[in-house]
Amino acid sequence: MAAEIGFGALFLTLIFSVYGIVAAAYGQKNKSQVWILSARQAMIMVFPLLSVSIAAMLYLLVTNDFQVVYVADVSSRSMPVYLKLTALWGGQAGSLLFWSWLLAGFGSAVALRKWDRDGDLLPWVAIVNLVTLAFFLVLNIFYENPFVRYWQDASGILISFGQPTGALPIFPSDGAGLNPLLRHPGMIIHPPMQYLGFVGFIIPFSFAIASLITRRTDDRWIQISRGWALWAWLFLSLGLVLGARWAYDVLGWGGYWGWDPVENSSLMPWLTGTAYLHAVLIHEKRSMFKEWSMVLIIVTYLLVIYGTFITRSGLLSSVHSFAQSKIGWVFLGFIALTILITVVLLVFRWSGLRSRNVLEKALSREGLIIISVVLFLGLAVAVFLGVLFPILSDAFIHQKVTVGPPWYERIAAPIMGGLLILMVLAPLSAWSIASFKHLGKLLWKPFLVSLVGIALPLWVGMRRWPALIAFWLVAFVLAVNLFEFVRRTRLRRRDDNESWGQALGRVLKRNQRSYGAMFVHIGVVLMALGVIGIEFFQTETQGTLAEGQSLSLASYTMTYQKLDVFDDISSARNVARAVVSVEKDGRVVGELYPRRDFYYDSGQPVTIPGVRSTFADDFYVVLVDWKEITSEGATFKVYNNPLVKWLWVGAWVFIGGVLIATWPAKKRSAG
Amino acid sequence: MADFQESESPKRPRTPMKFIIGGLAIVAGIVYLMVSSLGATAQYFLTVDEVVAKERTGELDGRNIRVSGAVLGETINYDIDSLELSFTIANVPADNQLIAEQGGLAQALHDAVMDPNRSRLKILYHGPIPDLLQNEAQAILTGEMLPSGEFLADEILLKCPTKYEGEVPDQISLEGN
Numbered sequence: 001m002a003a004e005i006g007f008g009a010l011f012l013t014l015i016f017s018v019y020g021i022v023a024a025a026y027g028q029k030n031k032s033q034v035w036i037l038s039a040r041q042a043m044i045m046v047f048p049l050l051s052v053s054i055a056a057m058l059y060l061l062v063t064n065d066f067q068v069v070y071v072a073d074v075s076s077r078s079m080p081v082y083l084k085l086t087a088l089w090g091g092q093a094g095s096l097l098f099w100s101w102l103l104a105g106f107g108s109a110v111a112l113r114k115w116d117r118d119g120d121l122l123p124w125v126a127i128v129n130l131v132t133l134a135f136f137l138v139l140n141i142f143y144e145n146p147f148v149r150y151w152q153d154a155s156g157i158l159i160s161f162g163q164p165t166g167a168l169p170i171f172p173s174d175g176a177g178l179n180p181l182l183r184h185p186g187m188i189i190h191p192p193m194q195y196l197g198f199v200g201f202i203i204p205f206s207f208a209i210a211s212l213i214t215r216r217t218d219d220r221w222i223q224i225s226r227g228w229a230l231w232a233w234l235f236l237s238l239g240l241v242l243g244a245r246w247a248y249d250v251l252g253w254g255g256y257w258g259w260d261p262v263e264n265s266s267l268m269p270w271l272t273g274t275a276y277l278h279a280v281l282i283h284e285k286r287s288m289f290k291e292w293s294m295v296l297i298i299v300t301y302l303l304v305i306y307g308t309f310i311t312r313s314g315l316l317s318s319v320h321s322f323a324q325s326k327i328g329w330v331f332l333g334f335i336a337l338t339i340l341i342t343v344v345l346l347v348f349r350w351s352g353l354r355s356r357n358v359l360e361k362a363l364s365r366e367g368l369i370i371i372s373v374v375l376f377l378g379l380a381v382a383v384f385l386g387v388l389f390p391i392l393s394d395a396f397i398h399q400k401v402t403v404g405p406p407w408y409e410r411i412a413a414p415i416m417g418g419l420l421i422l423m424v425l426a427p428l429s430a431w432s433i434a435s436f437k438h439l440g441k442l443l444w445k446p447f448l449v450s451l452v453g454i455a456l457p458l459w460v461g462m463r464r465w466p467a468l469i470a471f472w473l474v475a476f477v478l479a480v481n482l483f484e485f486v487r488r489t490r491l492r493r494r495d496d497n498e499s500w501g502q503a504l505g506r507v508l509k510r511n512q513r514s515y516g517a518m519f520v521h522i523g524v525v526l527m528a529l530g531v532i533g534i535e536f537f538q539t540e541t542q543g544t545l546a547e548g549q550s551l552s553l554a555s556y557t558m559t560y561q562k563l564d565v566f567d568d569i570s571s572a573r574n575v576a577r578a579v580v581s582v583e584k585d586g587r588v589v590g591e592l593y594p595r596r597d598f599y600y601d602s603g604q605p606v607t608i609p610g611v612r613s614t615f616a617d618d619f620y621v622v623l624v625d626w627k628e629i630t631s632e633g634a635t636f637k638v639y640n641n642p643l644v645k646w647l648w649v650g651a652w653v654f655i656g657g658v659l660i661a662t663w664p665a666k667k668r669s670a671g
Numbered sequence: 672m673a674d675f676q677e678s679e680s681p682k683r684p685r686t687p688m689k690f691i692i693g694g695l696a697i698v699a700g701i702v703y704l705m706v707s708s709l710g711a712t713a714q715y716f717l718t719v720d721e722v723v724a725k726e727r728t729g730e731l732d733g734r735n736i737r738v739s740g741a742v743l744g745e746t747i748n749y750d751i752d753s754l755e756l757s758f759t760i761a762n763v764p765a766d767n768q769l770i771a772e773q774g775g776l777a778q779a780l781h782d783a784v785m786d787p788n789r790s791r792l793k794i795l796y797h798g799p800i801p802d803l804l805q806n807e808a809q810a811i812l813t814g815e816m817l818p819s820g821e822f823l824a825d826e827i828l829l830k831c832p833t834k835y836e837g838e839v840p841d842q843i844s845l846e847g848n
Binding site: 375378542624 | 685687693698705708711712
C-alpha cells in the first residue's frame, strides 16, 4: 500500500508541476493574475506532495518491505533504524527522489515568499523551477522508479510497479544492505549537504533567467539571489569537507582528496560559485562586471546539472559510480537544451546587461578581485577539461588518455598561490583606486610578522623552497586579517568611545558580510596549512609484526599488542581489531585500534584506520592483513601526516565565516 | 536601483587594452600549465588486448598506462610478509555500448573470466591488499609494463558492479609504492 501511495504522490507532483508551468506561462502571456496565483498555489503544493512520497519510501525502508526492489538493494534487516532512513539516498533511484524533494522544497519556499514586489520576475522563476522539477520527476517515474517491486509468474521473476497479470508478489527474506562504506556518520550527512548545495543554486539561477527574459537588468535579481547562492555555497562547501573527512577516516589510504571525476564534479560548481560570489561584490559596490555575475551563476547551475549527470551516468570511471545507466542520455539532452536556451537568452540580452562602468585601474579592489575570479574560473576550466580528457582524446586521437592527480596538482598549486597573494592584497586595497603607498602602509607590519612563516620552518630544519613560500603566504594572509581586525576595532573604539568588547561586537554586527569573508579567508589558509603538510611532508612505512614487535615512523613508534577477532551480532559483521600502543619520542601517548569490519549481508570488508591526531601531525595506522589461524602476525601500513588537523580546523572556521556572512541581519532597506 | 536605466545610457567606454592583455596573459599562463603538465602526467587508457598488442612493438616502454580488466579470482596471490600482491586480469571491451549489449558490466566481467581465449595480463603490486579484490571484480590499474611482460601497478581501483549501484562509492583507491 505504501508503495502505491508513494508512487501516486510522485505522479501527482508531476501533474502539479506541469500544471504550474502551463498556468504561469498562460497567466504571464495574458496578464492574468488569477492564473499566476493558481500557478503559485500549485508550486506551494509540490513540496508537501513529494513529502508524502518520501514518507512512503521511508516507511518501506523501516518496515523491511523487500518486495520493493530499491529497499532490497540498499537495506537489510540487521541495519539499525537510522541507517535504514539514510538508505533513502544510498542508491540511484532513492537519491533522485531525495533530490527532487529538496528541489521541490526550494520551489515551495520561493512560492511562499511575498509575490507583490517582484510580480514580473516570479512567474518566470516559477517556470524555471517547475521545469527542472518536472524533468527530475520524469526521470524518477519513467526511468528510475524507486517503487518498482518484485513479482513472479511462470516465466520467472519480474520487476514492475503494478502487478502483472497472473503474477504473484514475492518477498525476498532479506536485503543486500547498505554499502558498508556508507555506514559512517560523515557519509550520512555528506550526501544531503551536497544535494542541498547543488539544488540550492536553482533559485539564483531561476532569478537570473527570469531577469533575462523580462529584460529587467537592474540589480534586483542580484539582491534576491545573492543570499540564496550563499546558502547553497555553504552547503556545497560542507558537502565537500564532509566528503573529504569521510575519505580520510574510512578509505584508509591516508589521503582526503583524489581528483576523482565525481569529486571534481562537485568542485567545479563550487569554484564557479566562489567566482560568482566575488564578482557579485564588484557588481554591488561598483556596478561593474554585471554580465560576469550573470554568466557565472548560469555556468554554476549548468555545472550542477552536469555534475549530477557525471555522477549518475557512469560515463567516466570513478570511485563513486558505475551504474551504466540509461538516464545518461536523457540528462545530456536536458543539459544541451538548457545550454541552448541560456545562450540564446544571453546573446539577445547582452547589450542590456553590460555595465557602463569599466575597470580603470588594475590596482584597485575590483581589479584584484576580478583577477581572483579569473583564477577560480581558470581552475574550473582546467578541472572540466581534465574530467573530460579521456573522452576528448578518444574522439580526437582515438586513444583514451587520462590525467591523474599530479596533473591537477601542478595546475592547482600555482593558482592557489596566486589566490593567496590576492587574499593579502585585495582586502586592503581601496575600491576604484588604490595606491602602492597606502597599501605599503597597511602591509609592512603584517609583512614583518609573516616572516615568522619562513623563519619557523627554517629553524626546524625545513629546506624545501615551494613549501617555504607556501608557509610564508599562509602566514601573510593570517597576519593581514588579524591586523585588519584589530585596526577596524580600534577605529570603532576611538570614534564611538566604546570598550574593546562593545566595539568588537558592533564591528562584527555592522558589517557581517565583510567580517564573514575575513573568517572565510582565515579558514582557507588554515586549510591550506593542512594541504601543504600532507602534500609535502607525508611519510609512510609498512611492516608485518609479531605481537610485541615495533615499527617506527617519524618521531613515532608503534607496538603491536594483540588482535581481537569477534562477531558483532547486532550489526551483522565480523570485526578484526588490532590493539597498537603508540610512543612519541619514547613516551607512551596512547593506544590505537585500527580494524577491519566484514559485513555479512553485503559480503564486503571495510578498513577503518586508527588515527592519533594532534595539531602537529597525525599518526595514521591501517590494519592491512593478519595471519588467520595463529593470529601471531599482522601487517600494518602507517602514515605520518603533518599538520593535517589544520585542514579540518580551517574547514570549521571557513563554515563559521560563511554562517556569519549569511546569518540574517536586521532587515536592511535593500532586502 | 540607481542604475535602472543603465541600458539606455550613452555609449559605454571601452575596457582599456592593457586589462584585456593582462587577462589574456593569465589565461595563457593557465593553458601553458595545462599543456606542459600533460606530458609528464598523462596516462594511456588501454584494454588488455591493446596492452598485449602494443607491448610487442615496444610502444609502451616507459609510458604511464591505465589498464582495466576482469580479475581472475584463483590467480590472486598475496604474501603478507612482503606485501607482494599478484593477480591476473582478462580482457574486457572498453566500449560501454558493447558492454551494455552483452548484458551489462557484471555479465561482461563474468564472460571475460570464463573465456579461456581472452588475452590476459599478470599484475604485480606492492602494498596492502584492497578490500574489493575478488573474482570478477573490474580492476583499473595504473602503472607501467615491465620488460618481463608483467604489469607493475602503483594504483589499483576496483569495482564490483553486481553489488551496488548509483552514487555509492563501491571502490577503494589505494596508492602503493
